[in-house]
Amino acid sequence: MARVSSDEQALGYSLRVQEDNISDYCQRNDILVVHVFREDHSAKNFNRPEFQEFLKFAKKSKGNIDLLLFTTWDRFSRNIQDAYFMISKLEKLGIVPMAIQQPIDLSIPENKMMLAVYLVIPEIDNDRRSIKIREGIRKALESGRWCHAAPRGYSYNQDHHSRSIIVPNDDAKHIRFAFEKLDQGLQQADIIRELKKRKFTVLRSRLSEILRNPVYTGMIMVPAYEDKPAQLVDGLHEGIVDQTLFYRVQRILHNNIKKMNRPKGYRKREELPYRGMLLCSKCHMPLTGSASRSRSGQKYYYYHCNHCHKERFRAEKVEEIIGKVMESFKFRKQVSELYKEMVRLILKGGVTERDAKRRNILDQTKKLEGRLEKLQDMLADGELDPKDYQPMRAKYEFQKQSKLTEFDDLLGMDDQYDEIVKTGTSTIYNLGQAWISETIEGKINLLGSIFPEKLEILEENCRTTKVNDFLRFIVQVDKELKENEKGQLSPYLKLSRQVETTGVEPVTS
Numbered sequence: 001m002a003r004v005s006s007d008e009q010a011l012g013y014s015l016r017v018q019e020d021n022i023s024d025y026c027q028r029n030d031i032l033v034v035h036v037f038r039e040d041h042s043a044k045n046f047n048r049p050e051f052q053e054f055l056k057f058a059k060k061s062k063g064n065i066d067l068l069l070f071t072t073w074d075r076f077s078r079n080i081q082d083a084y085f086m087i088s089k090l091e092k093l094g095i096v097p098m099a100i101q102q103p104i105d106l107s108i109p110e111n112k113m114m115l116a117v118y119l120v121i122p123e124i125d126n127d128r129r130s131i132k133i134r135e136g137i138r139k140a141l142e143s144g145r146w147c148h149a150a151p152r153g154y155s156y157n158q159d160h161h162s163r164s165i166i167v168p169n170d171d172a173k174h175i176r177f178a179f180e181k182l183d184q185g186l187q188q189a190d191i192i193r194e195l196k197k198r199k200f201t202v203l204r205s206r207l208s209e210i211l212r213n214p215v216y217t218g219m220i221m222v223p224a225y226e227d228k229p230a231q232l233v234d235g236l237h238e239g240i241v242d243q244t245l246f247y248r249v250q251r252i253l254h255n256n257i258k259k260m261n262r263p264k265g266y267r268k269r270e271e272l273p274y275r276g277m278l279l280c281s282k283c284h285m286p287l288t289g290s291a292s293r294s295r296s297g298q299k300y301y302y303y304h305c306n307h308c309h310k311e312r313f314r315a316e317k318v319e320e321i322i323g324k325v326m327e328s329f330k331f332r333k334q335v336s337e338l339y340k341e342m343v344r345l346i347l348k349g350g351v352t353e354r355d356a357k358r359r360n361i362l363d364q365t366k367k368l369e370g371r372l373e374k375l376q377d378m379l380a381d382g383e384l385d386p387k388d389y390q391p392m393r394a395k396y397e398f399q400k401q402s403k404l405t406e407f408d409d410l411l412g413m414d415d416q417y418d419e420i421v422k423t424g425t426s427t428i429y430n431l432g433q434a435w436i437s438e439t440i441e442g443k444i445n446l447l448g449s450i451f452p453e454k455l456e457i458l459e460e461n462c463r464t465t466k467v468n469d470f471l472r473f474i475v476q477v478d479k480e481l482k483e484n485e486k487g488q489l490s491p492y493l494k495l496s497r498q499v500e501t502t503g504v505e506p507v508t509s
Contacts, residue, residue: 015040018071025069025100034065044126045082058093068097073115074122075099083119134225141222144236151215152202153240166237174200175216179241182211183248211253217246219395229360232399247394271301272315273440274322274455277447280305281456281463287311303457313457321462321492322447322455327432328490361407368400463494 015038026033035057041048058065068090070076076097077083087106090097096106102118104111140147146166150156153175154166174195181191188207195202202210214221214232218239224230269275272289280287285307291299301315375393378384384392438446447455449468456463 018075021071022069022100031067031069034061042078044078046077046086058090058095062093065093065095068095070097070099072101073099073118074125077119078122078126080116080119080123138222138225138228141220142231142233144220144234146215146220146235146237151213152206152210153216154237159236168238168240171200172240174198175210175240178202178207178211179216179245179249182252183245208253211249214246216240217243219243227356229357229364232395243392244394247398250398270440272303273444274318274447275303277444277454278303278318279454279456280308280311281458282310283308284456286454287313287457289315311457318457321457321460323432323435324492325462325490326435326446328492329431358407361403365400365403365407368396368403371396372400458494461492461494465495467493467495 019036019038023033025031035054037050037054039048039050041050046052054068058068073083076099077086087097098104099118104115104118106112106115137147145163146154147164150166153168153172155169156164157167159165177198178191178195181194182188186194188204188211192202192204192207210216215235215237216239218235218237219232220235222231222233269289271291275289276286278287279285283305285305287303288306289301289303291301293299302312303315303318304312372393375384375389375396379386379389435443435446451464451467453464453466
């Protein structure tokens with residue numbers, strides 16, 4: 001198998017070079033080539049069309065294929081978790097993956113350490129490259145240069161330094177029209193109809209994004225990154241609407257949301273609380289739920305698949321299976337104390353982080369107040385034109401109010417981490433009892449935190465592709481549990497073939 005990705009073509013990793021190397025290797029070692037696969041997709045995962053074709057071919061030819069050859073391990077995968085899973089899957093098909101330039105005998109346990117090195121280096125390279133790209137984008141945004149796809153109303157052009165910059169295009173007048181009409185009291189649905197008459201089509205959700213985007217005022221919102229807070233900076237591009245109009249529109253949109261006063265989600269039925277959290281094990285589509293009335297008039301509730309119509313479970317049966325899974329998670333006292341200490345350290349870090357954020361917000365608020373005072377002095381001294389004063393004052397007032405709101409939110413957070421640790425460890429140590437006494441909403445939250453992916457209900461147990469890493473490692477530390485001797489988390493829980501296995505091989509989070 002030969003693979004390249006678009007950014008590697010210039011580095012000499014051509015398909016032809018890889019094919020020639022593999023062909024020479026096969027001739028020297030008397031290996032018969034039964035098929036050649038060529039890829040031009042990234043190796044971040046195995047959802048690659050050509051690799052999927054290889055898997056189909058391998059299953060059809062099971063017993064007739066011994067080796068999957070490639071030049072180096074980064075041609076195979078750049079994700080260590082996926083790589084281990086795929087190696088295990090290929091071994092079940094009787095196929096040994098081998099890098100001809102980095103040969104490893106996987107039958108020798110110690111060689112797995114070298115395999116980990118070969119696999120983790122490409123992943124580190126990918127992660128480091130991703131960090132550099134994100135940092136580069138942020139630097140460009142901080143300098144006022146828009147570096148994403150051009151927003152509607154703008155097109156890319158070049159400035160006098162031959163650098164890319166967005167400039168208003170023919171659609172700018174429609175964007176300005178939308179802001180003005182909302183400011184005049186027109187509803188968004190009516191604005192969309194008016195824009196359609198002007199040959200400018202936009203979806204309702206997209207119009208909301210446009211009306212909230214400060215890029216149309218000549219400003220750029222730089223998102224938060226690591227310890228750096230989000231900030232609004234002056235852009236190098238020309239604005240389409242003035243800032244005074246923009247902030248009036250923001251107040252209108254904010255008030256409209258408050259008037260709607262509706263819940264963000266739908267209320268789950270008490271009889272079918274796990275609807276939306278379960279998958280059909282046959283077609284892997286979400287299960288829905290409904291009631292069925294018997295001849296006597298009694299209602300019975302079922303989870304069922306509306307896609308393949310091959311699965312149907314009584315709601316009581318589903319509740320029983322999930323309850324057994326929860327009750328089967330057991331912890332020794334030492335493991336519970338370890339969990340308790342780790343959570344305490346995490347939450348203490350959270351308190352420190354919040355304190356730092358509060359101090360940072362107060363500092364930024366003082367700076368904004370200083371700018372507002374300076375504006376007033378400049379206006380009083382005649383150094384600032386009144387027409388320039390209003391939009392600048394509106395901008396700083398808006399930023400100040402935003403910071404004060406953020407500060408109030410942080411003050412309202414519960415810093416009593418000792419009580420949180422006590423409650424959390426009590427729940428995790430007595431998970432089965434906590435599950436029985438939980439409310440419907442509590443069960444849904446608990447289930448979602450333990451199983452990030454949806455569950456598949458089987459006859460007497462269930463299956464999922466992923467379990468909370470923290471819980472999984474805590475359970476596996478407890479070697480006294482018989483069910484953990486085989487790497488199982490629970491006798492009532494099966495991990496899907498798509499989940500990465502853990503054993504002697506290194507696993508990244």
